Amino acid sequence: MSIQDEARLRWAHLQTRRHFLKSFSAGIGSMALSSIMGPTSLAGASSGPAALDAFASGSALGNDPLLPKTPHFPAKAKHVIFLHMAGAPSQHELFDYKPLLQRLDGQQTPPSLLEGKRFAFIRGVPKLLGPQATFQQHGESGAWVSNHLPNFSRVVDDVTFLKAMHTDEFNHAPAQLFLYTGSPRLGRPSLGSWALYGLGSENQNLPGFVVLISGAAAPSAGASVYGSGFLPTVYQGVQCRSDGDPVLFLSDPDGVSRDMRQRSIEAINEINRQQYEETQDPEILTRISQYELAFRMQMSVPEAMDIHTEPEAIQTEYGVEPGKVSFANNCLLARRLVERGVRFVQLFHWGWDSHGAGESEALTHGFVDRCRETDQAMTALLTDLKRRGLLDETLVVWGGEFGRTPMLENRTGQDNPFVGRDHHSDVYTMWMAGAGVKRGFTYGETDEIGYQPVSGRVHVHDLQATILHQLGFDHERLTFPFQGRDFRLTDVSGRVVNEILS
Amino acid sequence: MTRRTALWNVAATVAAMLLILLFVDPAGRAPEWARFLARQHPAIVHLPIGFLLFASLLAAFRRWSKADDSGPTEQAALVLGGWGAVAAAAAGSWLIQMGGYPTDALFWHRVLGFIIPLAAAGALLAGVQQPIRGMRSASWTLLIGCLLVGGHLGGEMTHGKAFAVEYVPSVLKPLIGDAPTLSTRFDLSQPESASVYETIVAPIFETSCTSCHGEGRTKGGLDLTTADAIAAHETDTEDDPLVTWGDAEASLLIQRVTLPTEHRRAMPPVPDAKPLSHADVELLRWWVDSEAGFDGTISAVARPDAVERLLQAYGLGEILIGVFALDLPQPDTTAIRKTEERGVTISYMAADLPLLEWSSPDTTPLYAVEATDRIKDNVVSVNLSGGNATDADVTRLADFPHLTSLDVSRTAVTGATLSDLVGLEYLLRLNLYGTQVDDAALDQLADFPALESVYLWNSNVTEEGVARLRDALPNAEINFGE
Secondary structure, three states: OOHHHHHHHHHHHHOOHHHHHHHHHHHHHHHHHHHHHOOHHHHHHHOHHHHHHHHHOOOOOOOOOOOOOOOOOOOOOOEEEEEEEEOOOOHHHOOOOOHHHHHOOOOEOOHHHHOOOOOOOOOOOOEEOOOOOOEEEEOOOOEEEEOOOOOHHHHHHHEEEEEEEEOOOOOHHHHHHHHHHOOOOOOOOOHHHHHHHHHOOOOOOOOOEEEEEEOOOOOOOHHHHHOOOOOOHHHOOEEEOOOOOOOOOOOOOOOOOHHHHHHHHHHHHHHHHHHHHHHOOHHHHHHHHHHHHHHHHHHHHHHHHOHHHOOHHHHHHHOOOOOOOOHHHHHHHHHHHHHOOOOEEEEEEEOOOOOOOOHHHOOOOHHHHHHHHHHHHHHHHHHHHHHOOOOOOEEEEEEOOOEEEEEEOOOOOOOOOOOOEEEEOOOEEEEEEOOOEOOOEEEOEEOOOOOOEEEOOEEHHHHHHHHHHHOOOOOOOOEEEEOOEEEEOOOOOOOOOHHHEO | OOHHHHHHHHHHHHHHHHHHHHHOOOOOOOOHHHHHHHHOHHHHOHHHHHHHHHHHHHHHHHHHOOOOOOOHHHHHHHHHHHHHHHHHHHHHHHHHHHOOOOHHHHHHHHHHHHHHHHHHHHHHHHHHOOOOOOHHHHHHHHHHHHHHHHHHHHHHHHHOOOOOOOOOOOOOHHHHOOOOOHHHOOOOOOOOOOEHHHHHHHHHHHHHOOOOEOOOOEHHHOOOOOHHHHHHOOOOOOOOOOOOOOOHHHOHHHHHHHOOOOOOOOOOOOOOOOOOOHHHHHHHHHHHHOOOOOOOEOOOOOOOHHHHHHHHHOOOOOOOOHHHHOOOOOOOHHHHHHHHHOOOEEEEOOOOOOOEEEEOOOOHHHHOHHHHHHHOOOEEEEEOOOOOOOHHHHHHHHHOOOOOEEEOOOOOOOOOOHHHHHHOOOOOEEEOOOOOOOHHHHHHHHHOOOOOEEEOOOOOOOHHHHHHHHHHOOOOEEEOOO
């Protein structure tokens, strides 16, 4: 086969009937539309759904998919900061105070509570484990917070606690995927990608979806929790680092000047554009805008990521450790990024998987360290956002991928100096603050030992629907056509938790 | 049949109807023995409808075939139909005494139902021998008209207004007009000004309560027709008050309408009347729980999800406040593009809303009047944070009449010209953090009663200045960064 034949074959392969019909009808359609509507069609082009369709059909050549777009209804949240405590922190040691559990400490769990239940590690009849913390009520709202979060307890009047969260998964990776993509299996776009796909980015020189990771390891589910799934890859989360090169492989190699870099990117993009016109493969558009974004980011990212330029007082308030990778650094970065118009900032802090199998996993050791690493910084983040007026338009969400059992987990069955709890998907606590969420409010209740929900249950899909709602979207209408059907983050369920919205 | 027999039939029908009119008082109480018959009204009523429609078909055929007098089949159908209608009228009158039907539709249903036996007797007489010119067609028109309209009203009372036409094919819709829906029950078209009591509670009382607890008959000393009477009502000492605002369960009104129907104190009393529907009970509960009182408007009172859905089913549209209630034209897209070319980020607040947000650190585009003036009515939010904004730019923003949010944080603004913005009636949010604003500038804000939040961290204001502003604007959130 000659090279021409091969090229023709490839072209025919890519030029599928659907691509052809799509680009053909969109072309005719938009021509007709612009002649009918006159200048108003411009408004259509910059507004959400029309622009999305244009992108999906590939007719938006030269139209940047990251340009700001319009939500379905006025958004309360322009930005989201998601503080993910990877490994699932125990609600029994932080927010869900149960005096009865303290009294029942060490007793065998009644079999009626275990019937039909399955745990990740617990086998047989476990003992109940009382809270490994002391609790006090705080603020005007009287929220219960443990002694492990002395700073956070000062700002409880700014947050809404969701005390009866529940999920479908009880292992880390699937539960994390479920929380961010709405499905426990790989392949769906993450929450941040959906937000970026729907709203675009306010800052064309920074990625619209930034991921900041601290702690000893990355989230169990890997980069898929901030991947773009079947959405164009331009919407995927970009991991930035607070130490060394903020974005890997972004700086120019030695001996390549910025001028030369610019000319080479222009040449590459020109070739890509020609390829796109021949094959209509929409992923090429993504590639073009990523080259351009990367080039712009070379200038703007180092500036945004440089926390040394913050005043001394602010650095102290967050407790940052310049030159290191830390949750505090990432919290300060999150504020700087939101201030610069980044749509979605996703933080992961690893190390909350308190099974009690070793010191780092013990509720009395590793868990307390995690609290110390996060308490001051997340409090400073809330305070800092609030006094700058950013909390009005920034939704802050805190939580893990599931909760933990009120029972002691003792995997080996032998004497263990450390205490821990198993994974628990039926009930756990998360909190949200800012962007139209009630202040000093608690939604949901658990039973007397914090084992099962009593009222105000919120499923992971409900949480996703609520976050999208605050971003201005009807979660049932923010869809993307893939494999013959329209997909959405909440799949076929999800309810906006109006009870927590002010 | 002879004319004489037909005349006797007319006389007997008139006599029977007079008996019913005289002896069954609509406001009275149905005798025990008649209650079973009363409940058969919906069954009985279909018998005369069938006979009379059949008779009218025969009459139409006769007219078409130019025959003169009616045949025996038509006459038999008219006699059976006419006396069936008398029976239906009797049963219906007792059913009225048992209560529970809306008064307006009931009145006309009753009037038409009384005309039908008389019209049937008239049609029979006219068919035998034409006594007066035009009586034949008049009696038939009257009979068919009353049958159709009266029957329809009856159907509406049992099945609800939109029952018959709910699934009308779209081709026929223009003929019928807008199908009546649930929405006609409560007038929810002006949620901003209409009170919960007047719009929702009073109509429920009117339907289910005031025939016994009204001005004429105040059973149990209770009058539910006016706000004053309800507010002044005093219950017996062993009972809870009629209405305990904020606590439906502690309100006698809610207790009585939610008792099991067998209970002797349950209201409205079965079998004389129908119990309240679940929806009506929910709405009454909401009225009490939300502390709406007699003046609280639908839009001002908090509406839980379940109530909101109910109200939407009754036709409540979206409640718009502030700039969202303004009827603004779509913004000029050419002017938007020109402004964007000057480096301003203009974004639509939402699809289908003509409201824009303006964001730019550079203030010079504010003065590109030929473009800016064409969109300034649509701009509801201006963000100049971290840019070159000065006091003169603040003054310029007074020209943006629908501004709700202004952010001049991290600029050289001193606040000296803030009072220029006093005419911005929609301004809710003012971000002045990181500016040179001082106490003197802050005092101007006392004249902005609509303000909801002011940010002042890292400015030159002092705690005394902030305290003064908090006194002046008790409902606003003043963030001083403390």
